[in-house]
Amino acid sequence: MPWPDPRSRAGQVKSNPNIQFMVVVNGKMNPSSEAEQGGLKSLLKWAAEHGVEVSESYSSLGRGHSLGVSSFPGAGGRGVAALRPITKGDLILKVPKSALITTRSLLSRDETLCVALKPHPSLSPTQVFTVCLLYETNKGKASPWHPYFLHLPRSYSILAAFGELETQALQVDYAIWAAQKAITKAKYEWKQASILMKELKLKPPLLTFRAWIWATGTISSRTLHVPWDEAGCLCPVGDLFNYAAPTEESGSFEDVDNWKNEYAKDDLDTHHSQRLTDGGYEEDAAAYCFYAKKHYNVGEQVLLSYGTYTNLELLEHYGFLLEDNPNEKVFIPLELDMHSLSCWPKESLYIHQNGRPSFALMCALRLWATPPYQRKSVGHLAYSGCQISKGNEICVMKWIAKKCDAVLKEMPTAIEEDKSLVHLIDKMEEYENQWEWLKEASAVFGGEFGNNNILRAACVVERDEPSTALVRTKMLIDRVQFSPISAHLLDGPMSGSINMVERLDQKSPVQSNLCSSAGWSDVRFY
């Protein structure tokens, strides 16, 4: 999902393009490992050659680059660190238009691709970009973006990549439905584009649904907004910034004025307001420009807001969740008679992670809790976000508390169970075989796996050979990886055996709105 529209900014980037490699552990910077350095070197050398510019500044450390590529375990994995103090509003990175990957830039270099696309006008801009991306990776080293492709993640945990087990583990019905919808849409779009991909003679591994999901995940989680193409652009180096949710001072529950402001924010947030942007394409600079949204000290991770997202939306588009997401919403269904009193759409009836009900939910409930003969005379209070009476407010809050209790009781597992399970899955690699792991799981869950799909799946696998059982369980829980580069190499007799490497380091998201981040806590550099 491309980031929102840019706002215009002034600024200057000094043109020293050599970005450094560092690892930041507990706020302290250390030179990164040789493997990491070696791995990233080719990308950053390529970036420098293609005019990517990173800012320089003076500090007690002397003059030097403001940014470095670092590893932030538990906070997005590979990301960008401040190597010098950075001031709010500083222009920190500039990526020239010529380095951006867009449908247009790919088409302008390839006549075959242009000709092949013409008879397929019904494909959406994103489908076209997905095909173009797979076509470009199909070129292997012949593509000018080959060093960039080498550094893309091998797999994504976006909803479209979910299997049945993961989908059911979401537990919440609207989250399950969102996953099913994302999977169905991806399959439909892949089938639609398959004819074109065959005409383009992509290598067999790149024609698979797995490859489509890889390209979809790349585009969904890494593209930035550009004004000339709704599919957005891939921005080498600019796509190394991890996400920080946009926050505002939240109003206190008792403070009606603050609360009303918060309600105004509900409306703004729904439209992914432009105020959240800290990067954008600038026509006069012919470059994608990135600005610091706040002050950063040396060693801090420099983050960007891609937009305002709930955890389910983050999972859908970016494949991770935030444990503390100020924009998280839990939707509360109203009974028919309550709904008929006001005309609020279902998606406006929710509770924030901090427990604050949305404006629409409060309005609908305040009206419902008012005797019918009074609704006309006091309705304006509800519509302007004000209390109607103390009794009315107590009635509303009691209803919300009862509803929340009922919703939570309907979930097959509780948050404590989910946390234990995520912890157990993380520890799976430490066990020699499935039996040992299941023994530990039984102890934690008191031998009762109830409705826990993941543990039930593990029990079924248990009947296998112990040596293969653990691997199979991990495969059920984790995602297999797709490497476009090795797919490119796999040709001829090996083409059927797409390079699938088990992904053992990724958590399975359980209950999207309640569970911890499933991001790249352990990014591999390759």
Ligand SMILES: C[S@@+](CC[C@H](N)C(=O)[O-])C[C@H]1O[C@@H](n2cnc3c(N)ncnc32)[C@H](O)[C@@H]1O
């Ligand atoms: C634009 S990329 C950022 C760079 C990425 N970490 C990398 O190694 O290439 C976006 C992806 O980074 C990860 N990510 C970004 N912010 C995160 C966060 N706050 N927590 C966990 N994962 C995050 C997610 O996998 C997301 O899809």
